[in-house]
Amino acid sequence: MSAKSKSKPFKACRSCKSLVDKDAQVCPVCGSKEFSDEWDGVIIILNPDSSEIAKAMDIKNRGRFVVKIE
Ligand SMILES: [Zn+2]
Numbered sequence: 001m002s003a004k005s006k007s008k009p010f011k012a013c014r015s016c017k018s019l020v021d022k023d024a025q026v027c028p029v030c031g032s033k034e035f036s037d038e039w040d041g042v043i044i045i046l047n048p049d050s051s052e053i054a055k056a057m058d059i060k061n062r063g064r065f066v067v068k069i070e
Contacts, residue, residue, distance in 0.1 A: 012039035012066040017057065019064040029061055041067030 010019045015032035019042060026033055044064050048054040059065055 008037065008039075011035040011037050012069050014069060016061070017059065017065045017069065018061075019066055029063060036069050038070030039066040039068060040070075043067060 009022060011022050011024075012018070012035060013020055013027040013030060013032050014034040014036055016027065016030040018027055018029040019039075020027055020029075020035070027035070042064055043053055043057075043066075045051055045054045045059055045062055048060050048062060051059075054060070057065065057067075
């Protein structure tokens with residue numbers, strides 16, 4: 001059984017690791033146009049100031065981010 005799908009509904013910003021809609025041309029968070037479809041894992045940051053994960057990943061904004069980008 002394979003739960004992995006090649007066609008994810010989102011892509012990941014290479015610059016800030018934000019998860020953005022697949023049809024977005026520009027990252028709404030950082031303005032980058034560099035995206036990757038090869039990403040894995042999602043974290044949701046609600047309080048970047050108090051989140052250890054946000055600090056570890058150097059994330060300063062709220063939102064959805066990918067854990068890993070290929
Ligand atoms: Zn970005």
